[in-house]
Amino acid sequence: MPVRSESSRSLESAAMEDYLEQIHALIESKGYARVVDIAANLGISQASVTNMIQKLDTNGLVIYEKYRGTVLTPAGEKIGRDIRKRHDMLTKLLQNFGLDEATIYADVEGMEHHISQSTQRALEMLTEELENNPQMARRIRQRLARLRLPAEPPLNGVTE
Amino acid sequence: MPVRSESSRSLESAAMEDYLEQIHALIESKGYARVVDIAANLGISQASVTNMIQKLDTNGLVIYEKYRGTVLTPAGEKIGRDIRKRHDMLTKLLQNFGLDEATIYADVEGMEHHISQSTQRALEMLTEELENNPQMARRIRQRLARLRLPAEPPLNGVTE
DNA sequence: AAACTAAATTAGACGCGACTAACTCTCGGG
DNA sequence: CCCGAGAGTTAGTCGCGTCTAATTTAGTTT
Structure with a gap:
């Protein structure tokens, strides 16, 4: 369904928002966000997390380096918060x-x-x-x- | 994300609920629900509507007869209402x-x-x-x- | 009754977000 | 120093809900 008005931050899907919220929470509590923890907290597979993180990187919401950790960009952090x-x-x-x-x-x-x-x-x-x-x-x-x-x-x- | 509790009527997706709500509204106001109207009100294509109606029929929420109208079953009507x-x-x-x-x-x-x-x-x-x-x-x-x-x-x- | 038009349907495709299975990398203990 | 376990990644698939293009049906109109 289209429509939307001011309500539209729309470029981020509900799924993306869930990831950002989770990553933000992990960074706050532990100082870093590991794939395995995101997966556990969200109740999904690690593969799915890696997938989404790559997409979030593409969209400029996190910075992703293979096998290294994930960091929120200011935009991503704002959404998570x-x-x-x-x-x-x-x-x-x-x-x-x-x-x-x-x-x-x-x-x-x-x-x-x-x-x-x-x-x-x-x-x-x-x-x-x-x-x-x-x-x-x-x-x-x-x-x-x-x-x-x-x-x-x-x-x-x-x-x- | 799984979880859910009492909140779960979960067998019906949000999309299905939107269709049922719309069908219900059309039947109330016009006495019948045509594909073309459902599509217009939901802002989607007629093809998508036909698709979903067939699925709703499979799930026992509407009664569908090709090229004839669509009617809500009691279960479907309850959800729409x-x-x-x-x-x-x-x-x-x-x-x-x-x-x-x-x-x-x-x-x-x-x-x-x-x-x-x-x-x-x-x-x-x-x-x-x-x-x-x-x-x-x-x-x-x-x-x-x-x-x-x-x-x-x-x-x-x-x-x- | 034939033809035309609008509604409905089918076929085939796509993007999203999930999965499993198989692999690759990292790092801490021996 | 190396090597194995656990973390991370890739490849390939799936279901959902949407789409467009092509086809079929039903209901006028004449």
Whole structure:
């Protein structure tokens, strides 16, 4: 589907963004990003990682030297950092609602590639406002809890 | 990337969901879904539509008869309806922040395939609470507006 | 009823991002 | 110093979702 507007950083696919996010995280935590670690963290084969790294190099997002390490260019680093920021922002937002961590993680993973700058800023502020208004988040959590209870067994019987 | 949890209705790709959403919308508004209309609305070629419809038939989501129309099965209709619901929910949520319509549309289009049931419910309630609390949305809009103004020219000069 | 036109379909191709299998390189221990 | 294990790479394939070009069908129009 084409369309897009301001939302379009489009030259980078969701897959490329995932790699850059991961490489960025590894460099931050370990000081370097090895193929084997990227592969493990992303749950894919090493061959796929090498492939993509070569493509990222072609696109000027990393600097790649065969059998040597991989380094982010400023452009690549910006993308990695931005995606991480979106990731953290969405996670924080969703954590207000008492959802289970696996669900939050999966949804964030899916959504983080599809959020424009403007929407990101809006949701950041929403998250802040929500934190200044704990009773709103509380009410939502309660309403959600109530939503699931109807399926529970009526509390009167032998639980064994 | 694997993972997924409750978020996984995974047997249907994002593309398939887009088609089902579109077919559902066309059937609702016109009573039938023609290949040429689906193609136009999705911005892709008719050949691609025929292809995908055959695949959707194989997967039991539509009933396809060559050169005749296409009809949703109950399973397909459910998916189409659900996606539409997520679409509308996300749109409503984002409309609170004064973003421009094209941005909202693009972001929603991207996000709607990546939201679990639980997250959807949570965001629905958030949207409701936001509507009961217009001053919160107002404050966010104002803060966003303020965020952009710093780039404006200082209001003292010749505007021509 | 024949012809024309618009819709639908088929055939064949492509790019992306993943895979496996086979190889090549690097580097630390002996 | 060399050599083996583990890291990295290459080659070749696959499925998905798209495309264009060519073909077939259906539904007017006359």
